[in-house]
Amino acid sequence: MIKRSILPFLLVSIVWCCTPSDQSANASLDPLPSWNEGATKSAILDYVHEVTKGGSASFIPISERIATFDNDGNLWSEQPMYFQLYFAIDQVKAMADEHPEWRTMQPFKAVLDNDIDALLKSGEHGLLQIVMATHAGSTTEEFEQIVKDWMATSNHPRFNKKFNDLVYQPMLELLNYLRANDFKTFIVSGGGIEFMRPWSAEVYGIPTSQVVGSSIKTKFDYNNGKPRIKRLAELDFIDDKAGKPIGIHKHIGKKPVFASGNSDGDLQMLQWTDSNKYKSFQLYLHHTDADREWAYDRESHIGRLDKGLDEAIEKGWTVINMKNDWNTIYPFQLK
Amino acid sequence: MIKRSILPFLLVSIVWCCTPSDQSANASLDPLPSWNEGATKSAILDYVHEVTKGGSASFIPISERIATFDNDGNLWSEQPMYFQLYFAIDQVKAMADEHPEWRTMQPFKAVLDNDIDALLKSGEHGLLQIVMATHAGSTTEEFEQIVKDWMATSNHPRFNKKFNDLVYQPMLELLNYLRANDFKTFIVSGGGIEFMRPWSAEVYGIPTSQVVGSSIKTKFDYNNGKPRIKRLAELDFIDDKAGKPIGIHKHIGKKPVFASGNSDGDLQMLQWTDSNKYKSFQLYLHHTDADREWAYDRESHIGRLDKGLDEAIEKGWTVINMKNDWNTIYPFQLK
Numbered sequence: 001m002i003k004r005s006i007l008p009f010l011l012v013s014i015v016w017c018c019t020p021s022d023q024s025a026n027a028s029l030d031p032l033p034s035w036n037e038g039a040t041k042s043a044i045l046d047y048v049h050e051v052t053k054g055g056s057a058s059f060i061p062i063s064e065r066i067a068t069f070d071n072d073g074n075l076w077s078e079q080p081m082y083f084q085l086y087f088a089i090d091q092v093k094a095m096a097d098e099h100p101e102w103r104t105m106q107p108f109k110a111v112l113d114n115d116i117d118a119l120l121k122s123g124e125h126g127l128l129q130i131v132m133a134t135h136a137g138s139t140t141e142e143f144e145q146i147v148k149d150w151m152a153t154s155n156h157p158r159f160n161k162k163f164n165d166l167v168y169q170p171m172l173e174l175l176n177y178l179r180a181n182d183f184k185t186f187i188v189s190g191g192g193i194e195f196m197r198p199w200s201a202e203v204y205g206i207p208t209s210q211v212v213g214s215s216i217k218t219k220f221d222y223n224n225g226k227p228r229i230k231r232l233a234e235l236d237f238i239d240d241k242a243g244k245p246i247g248i249h250k251h252i253g254k255k256p257v258f259a260s261g262n263s264d265g266d267l268q269m270l271q272w273t274d275s276n277k278y279k280s281f282q283l284y285l286h287h288t289d290a291d292r293e294w295a296y297d298r299e300s301h302i303g304r305l306d307k308g309l310d311e312a313i314e315k316g317w318t319v320i321n322m323k324n325d326w327n328t329i330y331p332f333q334l335k
Numbered sequence: 336m337i338k339r340s341i342l343p344f345l346l347v348s349i350v351w352c353c354t355p356s357d358q359s360a361n362a363s364l365d366p367l368p369s370w371n372e373g374a375t376k377s378a379i380l381d382y383v384h385e386v387t388k389g390g391s392a393s394f395i396p397i398s399e400r401i402a403t404f405d406n407d408g409n410l411w412s413e414q415p416m417y418f419q420l421y422f423a424i425d426q427v428k429a430m431a432d433e434h435p436e437w438r439t440m441q442p443f444k445a446v447l448d449n450d451i452d453a454l455l456k457s458g459e460h461g462l463l464q465i466v467m468a469t470h471a472g473s474t475t476e477e478f479e480q481i482v483k484d485w486m487a488t489s490n491h492p493r494f495n496k497k498f499n500d501l502v503y504q505p506m507l508e509l510l511n512y513l514r515a516n517d518f519k520t521f522i523v524s525g526g527g528i529e530f531m532r533p534w535s536a537e538v539y540g541i542p543t544s545q546v547v548g549s550s551i552k553t554k555f556d557y558n559n560g561k562p563r564i565k566r567l568a569e570l571d572f573i574d575d576k577a578g579k580p581i582g583i584h585k586h587i588g589k590k591p592v593f594a595s596g597n598s599d600g601d602l603q604m605l606q607w608t609d610s611n612k613y614k615s616f617q618l619y620l621h622h623t624d625a626d627r628e629w630a631y632d633r634e635s636h637i638g639r640l641d642k643g644l645d646e647a648i649e650k651g652w653t654v655i656n657m658k659n660d661w662n663t664i665y666p667f668q669l670k
Contacts, residue, residue, distance in 0.1 A: 063536060140584060184544070197588045201398060208588030209519070209544070218584060220577040220603055227603070227610050229584050236585075242555040249475060249553060249564050250571075251586060253532045253543030268555055268562070275562050 031177040034170040034328040058279040062182045067258035071189035074262045076167040079294040091134035136233035147198045188212045190240035212251045244269035264308045282317035289323040366512040369505040369663040393614040397517045402593035406524035409597045411502040414629040426469035471568035482533045525575035547586045579604035602643045617652035624658040
């Protein structure tokens with residue numbers, strides 16, 4: 001028998017316990033306020049509603065609601081160059097005193113001379129040399145701290161904001177909206193897995209175990225009872241292009257039903273998701289806003305991007321026109 | 336204003352919504368009924384209580400509550416030989432017609448002659464040949480179905496039960512108890528990742544993305560718009576011994592606070608967990624019950640096991656004496 005005097009508390013508990021996780025059920029709450037009304041926003045809302053509504057012919061069981069997001073240029077900006085390259089450049093400079101040979105050795109010389117054009121011209125091989133020299137040698141715990149310190153103290157040259165302030169507000173809302181509808185959200189990025197994990201939970205709400213990325217090999221060292229994992233200057237896995245479905249299979253073990261990307265590096269992930277037996281959703285971000293972010297599509301510092309965009313249009317995937325579809329780009333612009 | 340007539344339904348909702356997830360709060364509900372009262376059970380309950388109680392000096396934030404479990408001989412039996420070997424042997428037999436050369440080629444001949452001793456004598460290299468011949472060549476979807484079909488139709492020779500009926504009831508209770516206290520449970524096994532994932536959710540409540548294991552390489556094939564991932568006859572990763580901390584770091588990205596194993600293959604995972612800055616727990620299963628399961632420790636078909644057990648005793652890790660600590664071994668023995 002419940003005493004009348006505690007009933008008000010129980011009723012409060014009811015509300016607290018049982019608020020529907022799908023906030024879109026309440027028309028007064030827009031789960032995607034930074035998305036302008038239109039075909040793109042409607043396509044997302046309609047899809048999520050259709051595949052999560054009990055009794056729907058397209059219903060997807062919760063265990064199969066896997067959503068994968070590219071990171072660079074998709075959850076945060078990637079211009080004028082990948083943010084991880086700024087990190088690597090700053091590390092080269094910080095380590096230069098220990099490496100006097102870098103003063104005359106390319107591509108390190110280009111970095112120390114602040115000659116970014118020469119650095120980018122060194123191509124994949126040159127960039128890989130920079131990454132190996134700056135990302136290996138430490139223990140995993142040391143590297144995590146180096147990334148955290150750099151992220152807390154370095155600013156993007158255009159916006160004079162921390163690099164991870166340049167995440168896209170509409171995408172944060174989309175991640176939250178999918179999770180509120182029992183999707184499990186993953187990052188699947190060509191970027192370094194250990195460059196993203198130190199801040200992915202705080203910024204994106206995505207735990208380390210749901211971050212898939214490129215990696216270098218590591219080695220366990222018992223170290224007389226103070227074990228550590230050392231980072232080796234050897235590539236382990238490139239999570240890009242055809243590597244993305246492989247990385248998804250390796251880390252997640254299920255085919256996604258929802259995938260979001262913005263470049264040719266994401267094409268195979270989108271194709272893989274598009275082959276799901278469940279109704280799937282492909283989202284392709286087209287950078288069209290030179291004023292608030294950047295405008296680029298078929299040519300960029302990251303190479304040609306024509307295949308992904310062409311296939312997205314050809315297959316009727318949902319293409320975000322950043323300029324038209326987003327009323328806010330970054331969280332710091334929210335009023 | 337809530338109408339009086341619907342109050343009973345709301346009160347039912349309260350109970351349904353708000354049952355405390357930590358059932359141990361209710362003294363009448365034992366979360367580990369298949370564990371006998373004693374030091375082992377108390378050590379587990381005390382640890383979980385201590386690190387999850389608000390205000391405790393040893394409190395662990397939910398995001399850090401990572402628990403890793405070995406599989407073979409730890410979540411299910413592994414005698415008289417690894418269950419995955421039964422699978423591989425059955426696959427060799429099923430594929431033999433397509434491979435007439437196997438009739439005279441070791442170690443395949445040993446399998447076809449049912450000469451298990453000769454097979455085991457072929458050593459790691461021989462077993463690897465068997466695994467590559469039977470685990471590669473298919474697509475990931477085909478292989479998943481092959482594992483499911485085999486698991487549904489094959490029986491263990493001693494118990495005449497399906498192999499995944501031979502999971503340990505006390506460990507199922509422990510997994511549930513940890514999850515009820517907001518631990519995230521992972522399998523970290525030397526066994527094949529794709530041999531475990533098809534049934535890990537149903538049997539252990541562990542989704543595919545939380546299964547870490549040994550793997551072979553794979554390749555994405557666009558296949559004219561019907562993409563598939565093909566399994567290649569090339570090792571990718573051995574998740575055993577020093578490979579376990581590496582696999583944990585690769586897939587989880589955090590050091591566990593709770594680790595459970597039963598052999599030298601688990602030693603480095605236990606050492607790694609033992610070095611956590613948070614209060615950690617190491618659990619070592621000693622197989623002491625020849626009547627209900629098997630009794631073995633320092634010598635087994637899987638090699639010597641002395642290092643893990645010796646270090647567990649030396650370091651004061653919690654050692655399960657199966658015969659004394661467990662009142663039930665398998666779920667089918669529950670009354």
